Amino acid sequence: MYDTITTKPQKYSYDSISALIDSLDDASVKFNKDGTMLKTGSYNHVRLFLTQGMLAVNFNPNKIINGTNEIDAPISSLNDVLTSLEDWLGIDLHNAPVSRLDFGKTIAVCEKPHKYIELLAHCSRAKKSCYENETLVFANGIKKIMFYDKGLEIEAKKIELFTSTARSQFIKV
């Protein structure tokens, strides 16, 4: 059921988390508009965001356990995910406040998903956006509701994978 979860642990060592991010392959540093430095890095479906005053740990339990969110891991396995993240980061995550929570489910339906999507017309106090009749979003400042064709996303990933493989082969040549 859970998709992306973002927690903001209160107690952590800036230096040790900073060193950990530096060791990640995709570590990067950006500067916010107010001049503060933002370090980010990800590993195995976990993304870390670090500034002088804040650490955010963004992760998807299903992707950590199954490598995909197409099938759900049991909710009880979230405890194991938190424990393994705590071991990796060396901080308490169980009691960290949650600042963002995505939850959803992939539903096997009888007809093509766009046939259901086009029947969803309006949601009070939310702005509707529809992309090519395949992704529907109702959003306001607090909540975002999304419907999309998961099969198309899987196919798109295949194309992306193919393109990146082709690109790396091209570079090798």
Place this chain on the structure above:
Amino acid sequence: MKQKKSNYLPQLQGLNLLRFEVQLKKQLKQTLKVPELTAVMLTDPLIIKKITTLWQNSYLNIHKVVRPQASIDCSDTKNFTMSLANHGIEALGIDAVLSHIGSKSEDLSGMQRYRLMQKLFKITSFKTDRSTQVLLDELSEKIQWIAANAA
């Protein structure tokens, strides 16, 4: 012959997959009506129940549009008018009608807009096409089942 590679998990092969997600980015505690929300609380059955109810309600609160019945109801004047109005909305497209109401937001009070929307959804739910109603019933049943069995 070499088999075509697939990104689908074997159990999902050949299925039509609709993803329904809700993202909470702000005011999580207020939305879930809890004094605090920590990571470990996400395994608490009470919190799971609140989240699945919120997920299900997010779907239920969406106004659905089903296509009008092919035949026009001539049984009485009211039904005849509603039937024609429903076909009119279908021809214009619900999004165009909603957008038209939205564009008049400066001329209309909140209450007037609300009444127009209520009227619109009353018309679009009048004598609807069975095949589209079947799709909505199927989705509602599946969402209800998932919410009831989430924990």
